[in-house]
Every structure is written in C-alpha cells, then in structure tokens.
Amino acid sequence: DTEVTQTPKHLVMGMTNKKSLKCEQHMGHRAMYWYKQKAKKPPELMFVYSYEKLSINESVPSRFSPECPNSSLLNLHLHALQPEDSALYLCASSQGLGERGETQYFGPGTRLLVL
Amino acid sequence: GESVGLHLPTLSVQEGDNSIINCAYSNSASDYFIWYKQESGKGPQFIIDIRSNMDKRQGQRVTVLLNKTVKHLSLQIAATQPGDSAVYFCAENGGGKLIFGQGTELSVKP
Numbered sequence: 120d121t122e123v124t125q126t127p128k129h130l131v132m133g134m135t136n137k138k139s140l141k142c143e144q145h146m147g148h149r150a151m152y153w154y155k156q157k158a159k160k161p162p163e164l165m166f167v168y169s170y171e172k173l174s175i176n177e178s179v180p181s182r183f184s185p186e187c188p189n190s191s192l193l194n195l196h197l198h199a200l201q202p203e204d205s206a207l208y209l210c211a212s213s214q215g216l217g218e219r220g221e222t223q224y225f226g227p228g229t230r231l232l233v234l
Numbered sequence: 235g236e237s238v239g240l241h242l243p244t245l246s247v248q249e250g251d252n253s254i255i256n257c258a259y260s261n262s263a264s265d266y267f268i269w270y271k272q273e274s275g276k277g278p279q280f281i282i283d284i285r286s287n288m289d290k291r292q293g294q295r296v297t298v299l300l301n302k303t304v305k306h307l308s309l310q311i312a313a314t315q316p317g318d319s320a321v322y323f324c325a326e327n328g329g330g331k332l333i334f335g336q337g338t339e340l341s342v343k344p
Contacts, residue, residue, distance in 0.1 A: 161334030220266025
C-alpha cells in the first residue's frame with residue numbers, strides 16, 4: 120500500500136479564518152513533507168519532517184504552521200492567509216531522508232482557495 | 235544553483251505511438267532520479283526511478299534512460315494510450331529534497 124491520504128479535498132477560507140489541512144500515511148514512513156503547487160507549475164517544497172521533528176523549513180511565512188503529532192500524521196495549520204496562497208497543497212512521505220535519495224509518495228492534495 | 239529542466243513544455247502524440255519526454259539536470263553529483271505523472275486534479279504519481287549507477291530501467295510500458303555524460307534523462311512510453319495524458323515531471327532527489335523539472339504536458343490524440 121503506497122497511499123497517502125489528505126483531507127479536506129477542497130477548502131475555501133477567508134483571510135481572517137483559521138483552518139487546518141491533514142495528511143495521513145500508514146506505510147511506516149518516517150519522513151513527511153508539505154508542498155505547495157500552483158497551476159501548471161512543479162510542486163515547491165515547504166516543510167520536511169523526519170522522525171516527527173521539523174528537519175527543513177523552506178523559509179515559509181509564519182501564517183503556515185506545520186505539526187507532526189505522530190509518525191503517521193502531518194498537519195498544516197493556516198491562519199491569516201492571503202489570496203496568493205491559493206494553491207494545491209500536497210503531502211508526501213518517504214521511508215526516510217536517505218542521503219542517496221528516497222522515493223516520495225504523494226497524496227491527492229487539498230485544493231485551497233483564499234478569498 | 236542546481237536545476238532540473240525539461241526541453242519541451244508540451245507534447246502531442248497519436249494513440250498507439252511511442253512517447254519520449256526529455257529532462258536535463260545540472261548537478262553532476264545527482265544520484266537518484268524519479269519520474270512522476272500528474273493527472274488533472276490529482277497528486278503526482280510515482281512512475282519509475284533510476285539511480286546513477288544504471289543507464290536504463292524498464293517498467294510496464296515505460297523505460298527511463300540516464301545519460302550521465304550529458305546530464306540527460308528521458309522517459310519513454312510505449313504504445314501511448316489516452317490514459318497517459320498528464321503532466322510528467324522529472325525530479326532529482328538527494329538529502330531529503332526533490333528538485334522538480336518544469337513539467338511536460340503529454341496530450342494523446344485518439
């Protein structure tokens with residue numbers, strides 16, 4: 120099973136709202152990722168967690184706050200977003216952060232619209 | 235800095251023909267490469283990968299070729315089907331980061 124699940128599928132929020140995106144995997148992977156993808160563009164890395172600890176933050180604005188409650192779950196808390204934050208938010212996981220590279224498996228994404 | 239790029243942004247092929255999608259990378263130390271397929275409204279789906287100690291790897295209807303001399307990667311799809319229509323991304327992986335190419339949109343004509 121190489122499934123990563125994400126909820127919700129779609130989300131519309133105002134600039135003053137607080138919402139959370141959720142991601143789950145049951146593959147026993149120890150690394151999890153958040154990506155942002157604009158239309159017709161490749162995914163852009165936001166955060167990397169390894170063994171439930173934040174490993175990489177790609178200078179993401181503080182209005183995005185990641186959380187890894189346990190090895191299977193990854194959340195992205197959203198607060199005071201801007202319309203330009205509208206995008207597809209993708210979660211991915213891999214067995215680890217091997218120096219020689221690990222295959223990352225992606226979820227279906229959450230389509231976010233900020234009004 | 236390092237970059238992974240694709241030569242063609244769009245590719246249109248006839249159903250049943252073979253498709254070739256190309257990718258150039260700039261980091262000669264790159265060790266691991268992945269091809270992803272992304273259909274409209276979905277997340278990237280792993281297709282095939284290859285490590286730098288190989289020149290060629292085959293899957294079901296897909297083949298990845300790696301030419302380290304010219305830092306070039308290609309994805310070949312045999313007998314292309316309408317279900318192959320998607321955006322294809324190559325990606326370079328190392329140290330926990332995926333560096334994606336810009337993507338090629340493959341359109342299959344019936």
